[in-house]
Each structure stands twice: as C-alpha cells, then as structure tokens.
Amino acid sequence: MSPSVRARHVVGGAIAACAMLLTACSTTLQGHAVSVFDDPFSVAGMPATDGPTGLRPNAEGPARDIQGTDGGEIDELAGGAVSDIEAYWETAFPESFNEGFTPVKALVSWDANGYGGGQFCDEDTFGLVNAAYCYSDKTIGWDRGGLLPGLRRAHGDMGVVMVLAHEYGHSVSRQAGLTRQGTPTLVSEQQADCLAGAYMRWVAENNSKRFTLSTGDGLNNVLAGVVAFRDPLVTEGDPEAGYDEHGSAFERVSAFQFGFTDGPAACAGIDMREIGQRRGNLPVLLPEDQTGELPVDEASVRSIVDAMGILFSPKNPPVLSFDAAAAGSCADARPSPPASFCPATNTIVVDLPALQKMGAPPDQTRADTLASGDNVAYSVLVSRYMQAIQHEHGGVALDNAEAALRTACLTGVATVKLSKEVTTPDGNTIALTAGDVDEAVSGILTNGLAASDVNGESVPSGFSRIDAFRVGVLGDAERCYKRFP
Incomplete structure (x- = not known):
C-alpha cells in the first residue's frame, strides 16, 4: 500500500520440475482447513x-x-x-x-x-x-x-x-x-x-x-x-x-x-x-515506477484508516489514537500491539514503533525468508478496523476463536477491496499491489495477529488462519459472518 500506489518486493525460490532454483527459507508458527x-x-x-x-x-x-x-x-x-x-x-x-x-x-x-x-x-x-x-x-x-x-x-x-x-x-x-x-x-x-x-x-x-x-x-x-x-x-x-x-x-x-x-x-x-x-483481481506484477514499500508512519496509518472508512462506510467510524498506553485502559479488551481495538471507546490504538518494526522492509540480499514488508504490519491494522466493523455489525462475539477466524476472513475481504485505488481526503491514493497478499499470509502464519480476536488471541493452527483469510479473499463479508457466526 502507499500514498500514490503501494507495492512490495518479494524474493524467494521456487520448487521446479527440472532446472529451476529452489532456496531454503525461515521459520514459522501455526496451521488448519x-x-x-x-x-x-x-x-x-x-x-x-x-x-x-x-x-x-x-x-x-x-x-x-x-x-x-x-x-x-x-x-x-x-x-x-x-x-x-x-x-x-x-x-x-x-x-x-x-x-x-x-x-x-x-x-x-x-x-x-x-x-x-x-x-x-x-x-x-x-x-x-x-x-x-x-x-x-x-x-x-x-x-x-x-x-x-x-x-x-x-x-x-x-x-x-x-x-x-x-x-x-x-x-x-x-x-x-x-x-x-x-x-x-x-x-x-x-x-x-x-x-x-x-x-x-x-x-x-x-x-x-x-x-x-x-x-x-x-x-x-x-x-x-x-x-x-x-x-x-x-x-x-x-x-x-x-x-x-x-x-x-x-x-x-x-x-x-x-x-x-x-x-x-x-x-x-x-x-x-x-x-x-x-x-481474481489481485495484482500480480509490480508497476515499474513503484518502490514496493509504503513508509510505516503516522501519515500512512491515517491514510489507510481513511481508506477503510471509504470502503466500508461505518456509521460510527472508529477513532484512531497513537497513544500506545491507552490500549491498557480499555474496559472490555486487552491490548494486541502493535494495533489494538477497544470496543468500549470504539478506538483503534496504534503503537507506531512496534508497527514500524513489524513492517520493516525486506532484506533484498536474502532469498531464504518468508514475505516481509509493510503489509505484514498494515494487514494487522486493517484487521483491527475489521474488529470495529464487527462491533458495529453486532450480534457476534469479539473475544473467541470464531471471532479470530471471522477477523481473518474480513481482513481477506478488505485486502481485495484495497486492490482498487482509493483516494483519501488528504489526497493520497492507497492501493494493494503485487506481493501484499503474500505479506499478509506470512504475517498470519507467523504472528497470527491479523487472524486474532479483540484480545489478540488466535487459534493454534496457522493452516486454519490462512484458510479463513482465503474465504474472505474469495468471498465477501456476508460469507464471513455465515462461516464464522
């Protein structure tokens, strides 16, 4: 994602049938279907x-x-x-x-x-x-x-x-x-x-x-x-x-x-x-004029939250706060840094230094890692916005395993919506580009936060988390609510 158009860089190997290089890779964390x-x-x-x-x-x-x-x-x-x-x-x-x-x-x-x-x-x-x-x-x-x-x-x-x-x-x-x-x-x-x-x-x-x-x-x-x-x-x-x-x-x-x-x-x-x-319409190729990484900073976070508001049009958009300590005073949810949602105050709290660390640019000299970059972090931010959407929807729990997978699913829905350019009130253009989905998948597998409930808790299976995310990528919000009531 980026003001202008977001893109991301990935390096990696490919298993091949005769004569393609395959490289080793890094570690992980959780799985289901x-x-x-x-x-x-x-x-x-x-x-x-x-x-x-x-x-x-x-x-x-x-x-x-x-x-x-x-x-x-x-x-x-x-x-x-x-x-x-x-x-x-x-x-x-x-x-x-x-x-x-x-x-x-x-x-x-x-x-x-x-x-x-x-x-x-x-x-x-x-x-x-x-x-x-x-x-x-x-x-x-x-x-x-x-x-x-x-x-x-x-x-x-x-x-x-x-x-x-x-x-x-x-x-x-x-x-x-x-x-x-x-x-x-x-x-x-x-x-x-x-x-x-x-x-x-x-x-x-x-x-x-x-x-x-x-x-x-x-x-x-x-x-x-x-x-x-x-x-x-x-x-x-x-x-x-x-x-x-x-x-x-x-x-x-x-x-x-x-x-x-x-x-x-x-x-x-x-x-x-x-x-x-x-x-579907997910981008495959990176535009030639793109660097691949949107800086993880306050302006970009605000632009993405604004873009989500345009795409989902909640009646009561969540408030955005950069006071990381405020997440600890939420009456009905525990912090889930680097981004937390508090239902009681309808607030998304961002710990910006932690978000920046999570969204660090990939090391272009290495071909042995999972996908890394800004959308590892921004997919977590988007998932907290989807918590706010669920809160406004009502009728569903936000603090159990079904909520965690519903969040993953709705994050998949939001990811696809972001594949089309969104112009925010500040004049920035936010859009998904090639590689962003892979970054989201890597984050869902390794830290699980984009597939977690309001307390930052997820199911133990990365397989399950990715599967739920795919339901959203291939479906819509209604399907997510039906699959994960």
Whole structure:
C-alpha cells in the first residue's frame, strides 16, 4: 500500500520440475482447513496438536538405490522420503485415479559444490542447487551438498520431505493425465503442491512408517516452506513476467491446502480457469515506477484508516489514537500491539514503533525468508478496523476463536477491496499491489495477529488462519459472518 500506489518486493525460490532454483527459507508458527468452519481447533477434521515431527527413531532406510550417493545422512533422509512417498501413492494412486501406479525410474544425488562431472536431466550438476523431477527420463534428483541441508536447517526433516513430495507430484500428475506436455507451468506446479499436500495429510494421520507430522507447529513449518517457494516479485515491464510462473505464496499455500483437506482428487480441479478465479483481481506484477514499500508512519496509518472508512462506510467510524498506553485502559479488551481495538471507546490504538518494526522492509540480499514488508504490519491494522466493523455489525462475539477466524476472513475481504485505488481526503491514493497478499499470509502464519480476536488471541493452527483469510479473499463479508457466526 502507499500514498500514490503501494507495492512490495518479494524474493524467494521456487520448487521446479527440472532446472529451476529452489532456496531454503525461515521459520514459522501455526496451521488448519475445511473443518475450521465446524471446529476452530481442528485441522481439516484432525485435532490441532503439537507433537513429534520428522524422521521416526529407527525408521527404515531407503527401499531403492540412489545413483551417485555418498551414503551420507542427507541421502538417507531423501531416499527414505521418496520411498515413503511411493508407499503412499501405491495405494492412493489407484484409489484416486483408477489405474496402477508406476514409480519413477531412478533416484539421483549430486553435490552442487563438487566437480564430479555428473549430469542430471542433461544438465551439469556442478552449481545445480536444485531438486527436480526430470520428465524426459522419469527420474528424481537432488543436490545433497547445499539445497537439502539448507532446507533441513530451515524446516527440519519435513522441509526436505515436502520438496521431494512436490517433485514426485509432477510424476503423479503426468501419470494420472492431469498434466501433459504443453500444460502451463503455473498449473503443473500448483498441482504438484496439491498432491504434496495429500501425501502430507497421510503422514499427519500417522500412516507413515518413516515420518511424523504434528498438525500444530509441524504443519506450520511445512507451510512456511511453501510460502518461501513463492515466485519472486517482477515488474510489469520485466521480460521474465509471466514466463515459467509458479504462483504466489497465497496461491501455492491454497493448492497445498486443497490436497491436504480433500485428497488427490481435488488436485484435478486445478487448471488455468480455477487459478484465475482464485487470483481474481489481485495484482500480480509490480508497476515499474513503484518502490514496493509504503513508509510505516503516522501519515500512512491515517491514510489507510481513511481508506477503510471509504470502503466500508461505518456509521460510527472508529477513532484512531497513537497513544500506545491507552490500549491498557480499555474496559472490555486487552491490548494486541502493535494495533489494538477497544470496543468500549470504539478506538483503534496504534503503537507506531512496534508497527514500524513489524513492517520493516525486506532484506533484498536474502532469498531464504518468508514475505516481509509493510503489509505484514498494515494487514494487522486493517484487521483491527475489521474488529470495529464487527462491533458495529453486532450480534457476534469479539473475544473467541470464531471471532479470530471471522477477523481473518474480513481482513481477506478488505485486502481485495484495497486492490482498487482509493483516494483519501488528504489526497493520497492507497492501493494493494503485487506481493501484499503474500505479506499478509506470512504475517498470519507467523504472528497470527491479523487472524486474532479483540484480545489478540488466535487459534493454534496457522493452516486454519490462512484458510479463513482465503474465504474472505474469495468471498465477501456476508460469507464471513455465515462461516464464522
């Protein structure tokens, strides 16, 4: 967002089917899906719980040979992951697609830092920091020297497993006839995300003999990896715009959640039309004349609050205060810094230094983090305005789990409304631009404040919070009130 037009910068890797760089990423916090509407403390019908996540003690090793392996720990983990993924598809594939499953022909390991003269998918493996499915020879390969160790450091064992589940998804989608030569990359990548989600559900249900996945922090960490695999932000005039597109964090997490919630059959529904509907009018490319970051200052905060007033036209607009201490004197709500809403006084209280810290610009030298920037902070501010809208609406609680998810949903509604320029009384123009939604998703996953109730409390599942936000992005306020009464 910005006076003038807001935009944001994102850098990140993308999981690819042969020859796309994939980078490691950072940490996270919480996750959920379909039955969020019935039980805010469940994850797609499963209890949202923390517990062991990763390789089981004394787990079986790989069931297949690995070409080029050094016999080390990383290759044991990766080979075991592929064997586990194949154990899932041996049953799930015929059940889902009514035909027999054929495993990939070979597994290939290399060290991108080594001068071994090796090749994968007709590429020299020196400098190939990648994990990929090779369509031409139906093999899966990975860099054991840099890529997989980095993923493991960032996200534990399941960071490695998630990448390989995605790569195996390319084989599955091709076998099932969901993709073919000429299928847009955007479709094939998000189908692979979806199929990886279906496998991860199987692990979370304790069906895997090699791995465990908790539906709390464990699943949240997997989602953080998916967020970090988003496309880098490009400008409208960039010659790479639209080429080899994989999807935003919002799109890729959504695809993963479809598979986790509804299984492999849901993945068949992902095509360009479905992705277009999910994307709607959300901006994809950054205008060439934009810096990508709106300063987090008092003037900008006032402009955004003014824009929200124009978009939602409350009869009694909330008062804006920058006296951070005032949040502590609210009679009917606890502070939720950096932005708090007090129903008793209909006041939004902003702790500006804390908001500035939350909305710090991204480090453009790093490609291993979640989306960061001003809209991590401003989505929290918008969520407090949506608390005021709920308060005026009446008839709903503001201090329970349903309220937290309703707030996430309404924040999604507001996010889409901001995709069109709003001119405020001070003459500034506020608008959502490419990358803002990814920043909101990252914040919802890591701190949860844009998906919290009036006291700043949220459900323990980042999966649930993102799912509720998506309901709003794809729907309207009425839908939010119906889904989260």
